[in-house]
Amino acid sequence: MINIKDLHKSYKMGSNSLHVLKGINFSVKEGELVAIMGSSGSGKSTLLNIIGMLDNYDKGSYELDDILIKDLNETKAANYRNKFLGFVFQSFNLINYKSAVDNVILPLYYQGIKRKEREKTALDYLDNVGLKNWASHLPSELSGGQKQRVAIARAMVSKPKVLLADEPTGALDSNTSSEVMSLIQKINNSGKTILVVTHEEDIAKMCKRIVKLKDGVIVEDKKIKQKVL
Amino acid sequence: MKELFEKDTWQEIFGSISKNRVRTVITMIGVLWGIFIYITLSGTAKGLDNGFEKAFASISSNSLFVWGQYTSLPYKGYKARRGIRLKVGDVEIIKKRVPEIEFIAPRNVRGVFGSSGGNVVRGSKTGTYAIYGEYPEYIKIATSKVYDGGRFINENDMTFSRKVCVIGERTLKELFEKGEKPIGKFISINSITFKVIGVHKFVQGGGFGDDGDIYIPFVTFKDLFNSGDNVGFFMMSAYKDADVVKVEKEVKSVLKDIHNINPDDEEGLGAFNLGKVFNDTLNFVNGLSFLSLIVGLVTILAGVIGIGNILLISVNERTKEIGIRRALGATPRQVRNQILIESIFLTLIAGIIGIILATIVLFSINYGTKDLTDFPYTNPTVPLRFIFGALFLMISLGCLIGMIPAQKALKIRPIEALREE
Ligand SMILES: Nc1ncnc2c1ncn2[C@@H]1O[C@H](COP(=O)(O)OP(=O)(O)OP(=O)(O)O)[C@@H](O)[C@H]1O
Numbered sequence: 001m002i003n004i005k006d007l008h009k010s011y012k013m014g015s016n017s018l019h020v021l022k023g024i025n026f027s028v029k030e031g032e033l034v035a036i037m038g039s040s041g042s043g044k045s046t047l048l049n050i051i052g053m054l055d056n057y058d059k060g061s062y063e064l065d066d067i068l069i070k071d072l073n074e075t076k077a078a079n080y081r082n083k084f085l086g087f088v089f090q091s092f093n094l095i096n097y098k099s100a101v102d103n104v105i106l107p108l109y110y111q112g113i114k115r116k117e118r119e120k121t122a123l124d125y126l127d128n129v130g131l132k133n134w135a136s137h138l139p140s141e142l143s144g145g146q147k148q149r150v151a152i153a154r155a156m157v158s159k160p161k162v163l164l165a166d167e168p169t170g171a172l173d174s175n176t177s178s179e180v181m182s183l184i185q186k187i188n189n190s191g192k193t194i195l196v197v198t199h200e201e202d203i204a205k206m207c208k209r210i211v212k213l214k215d216g217v218i219v220e221d222k223k224i225k226q227k228v229l
Numbered sequence: 230m231k232e233l234f235e236k237d238t239w240q241e242i243f244g245s246i247s248k249n250r251v252r253t254v255i256t257m258i259g260v261l262w263g264i265f266i267y268i269t270l271s272g273t274a275k276g277l278d279n280g281f282e283k284a285f286a287s288i289s290s291n292s293l294f295v296w297g298q299y300t301s302l303p304y305k306g307y308k309a310r311r312g313i314r315l316k317v318g319d320v321e322i323i324k325k326r327v328p329e330i331e332f333i334a335p336r337n338v339r340g341v342f343g344s345s346g347g348n349v350v351r352g353s354k355t356g357t358y359a360i361y362g363e364y365p366e367y368i369k370i371a372t373s374k375v376y377d378g379g380r381f382i383n384e385n386d387m388t389f390s391r392k393v394c395v396i397g398e399r400t401l402k403e404l405f406e407k408g409e410k411p412i413g414k415f416i417s418i419n420s421i422t423f424k425v426i427g428v429h430k431f432v433q434g435g436g437f438g439d440d441g442d443i444y445i446p447f448v449t450f451k452d453l454f455n456s457g458d459n460v461g462f463f464m465m466s467a468y469k470d471a472d473v474v475k476v477e478k479e480v481k482s483v484l485k486d487i488h489n490i491n492p493d494d495e496e497g498l499g500a501f502n503l504g505k506v507f508n509d510t511l512n513f514v515n516g517l518s519f520l521s522l523i524v525g526l527v528t529i530l531a532g533v534i535g536i537g538n539i540l541l542i543s544v545n546e547r548t549k550e551i552g553i554r555r556a557l558g559a560t561p562r563q564v565r566n567q568i569l570i571e572s573i574f575l576t577l578i579a580g581i582i583g584i585i586l587a588t589i590v591l592f593s594i595n596y597g598t599k600d601l602t603d604f605p606y607t608n609p610t611v612p613l614r615f616i617f618g619a620l621f622l623m624i625s626l627g628c629l630i631g632m633i634p635a636q637k638a639l640k641i642r643p644i645e646a647l648r649e650e
């Protein structure tokens with residue numbers, strides 16, 4: 001599903017250049033649930049953003065589902081993101097003046113799907129995360145866990161190939177974290193490939209594989225016995 | 230532009246409008262004010278235009294009066310300070326030499342310019358009124374009407390020096406009983422009996438003239454007042470497309486030639502050019518329309534720039550939101566269209582409200598001045614094409630100005646917008 005070979009990424013800041021990813025080799029098969037770990041500044045988010053086509057890389061190659069993703073123009077990147085990828089962020093990134101269901105609708109809107117169908121699909125996905133009764137509520141009326149579940153519904157609604165979650169539980173207490181992780185496991189069990197960036201050991205243990213980043217390279221990559229919730 | 234028909238687009242626009250409600254309203258007022266000024270001013274200009282046109286309606290808008298005065302320069306052995314008397318014979322010469330003249334009517338009058346009017350008696354009722362000696366042509370130049378049942382002086386009246394007269398509405402009221410039919414009745418003017426052949430409807434137009442004026446045939450006037458071939462003044466009208474200022478010059482130079490007046494003498498002849506006054510008034514009104522156009526355009530422009538500014542601020546504030554949308558698959562084009570539509574929408578709504586308010590104001594002014602006959606203001610309409618022009622302008626400007634924030638939104642990279650602090 002994901003195939004990364006010798007990937008390099010530097011951030012240029014004036015005359016300086018910060019070499020963040022220094023030759024990443026990494027592949028993910030369909031249906032995996034991978035935790036990406038590492039200390040702060042080790043390049044986890046950078047890697048995830050490259051996989052999510054939110055950022056470019058300098059060297060090496062990245063293939064998603066056998067398509068080489070390199071130097072895409074903005075429109076193409078937007079279309080690929082829309083079709084292939086779902087994002088979940090630490091701070092939820094819901095649009096605050098849109099109701100839960102209208103947030104979930106957005107990716108479908110950008111896919112050009114008809115309104116009736118969009119609404120029905122979005123409600124189904126909200127139902128899947130257990131928030132059907134909260135559909136018309138604004139994000140400000142939802143708890144953190146609920147917001148993250150709305151965000152997950154929004155990420156899943158376009159049936160992406162890969163779900164990318166950058167510290168999805170970073171802003172949640174441990175109970176709600178478990179709720180969200182249980183939802184992620186459920187989605188993974190239905191066959192979806194998922195990458196979760198985290199620096200919490202117990203969250204990582206809820207995944208099936210842990211990849212550790214240090215100073216821009218992968219220092220550890222192991223399958224683990226998943227802690228099923 | 231399928232975005233136009235998407236609920237999300239509108240939800241989007243209303244979302245962002247209601248987020249910055251006060252600021253949005255303030256900027257919309259800018260555009261609203263611009264179009265309001267533009268429509269009210271140009272409507273008022275049109276109202277004045279119509280009003281003046283109505284005021285000038287009683288007289289041909291290209292008519293001209295010429296009379297004799299005292300010369301100021303010596304010429305061909307004549308001394309200065311010589312009084313000039315225009316003659317009936319001048320008519321044929323003017324007609325021949327100034328082909329732009331359509332009608333020319335020599336006129337004599339007693340009762341204005343200091344002379345005493347005619348003593349008019351009917352039974353026990355008496356009055357003093359201005360008496361005019363008229364050619365039949367007069368009625369073609371002055372567009373005042375003779376009431377149904379009556380007529381104006383005609384060629385036969387002239388040929389036979391008939392003692393007939395056309396009286397004014399006031400004369401009618403003062404000399405006749407209420408409801409009495411005047412046509413065919415007799416009145417006496419300076420002890421001579423005249424038959425009433427018509428009543429003229431008086432409309433205030435150029436200068437002198439009164440609703441008591443009595444018109445009698447020019448030749449009859451000559452007999453009555455011993456005026457011979459003398460003409461008090463000529464009233465003439467040029468053809469529609471003639472240049473009235475040039476016509477005035479030509480007529481004067483012909484008359485100077487006939488009456489041996491120095492061509493450089495500005496005093497020998499007097500003239501009042503109603504056509505020129507009319508044109509000057511029209512120019513004034515046109516100037517007013519032009520001014521309102523400029524003022525309106527500038528105000529609209531300022532308002533639209535204000536909207537652009539608001540959108541720019543709102544794009545800045547929504548950087549993160551735009552980043553989220555981009556991450557979810559919004560293409561740059563979709564983001565740009567969103568903002569353009571927002572810009573056009575705000576401009577258009579403000580414009581439409583402005584037009585409605587201006588229409589209400591114009592309507593009220595028209596309603597309020599309806600009964601003021603002295604106030605030259607009628608039907609202050611703004612041509613539909615001006616309104617559509619203004620709307621079109623606003624849409625284009627809204628689109629143009631919207632480009633700036635839209636371009637700015639395009640530059641937002643999702644990765645930067647989404648970076649967690
Ligand atoms: N746009 C950028 N410009 C310059 N430097 C950047 C940029 N984005 C990230 N960096 C730097 O790259 C390095 C890796 O950042 P990254 O966000 O990938 O770390 P991370 O592993 O996600 O850390 P954290 O656990 O704190 O989220 C950091 O040193 C960061 O300062």
Ligand SMILES: [Mg+2]
Pocket residue numbers: 044045046166
């Ligand atoms: Mg990070």
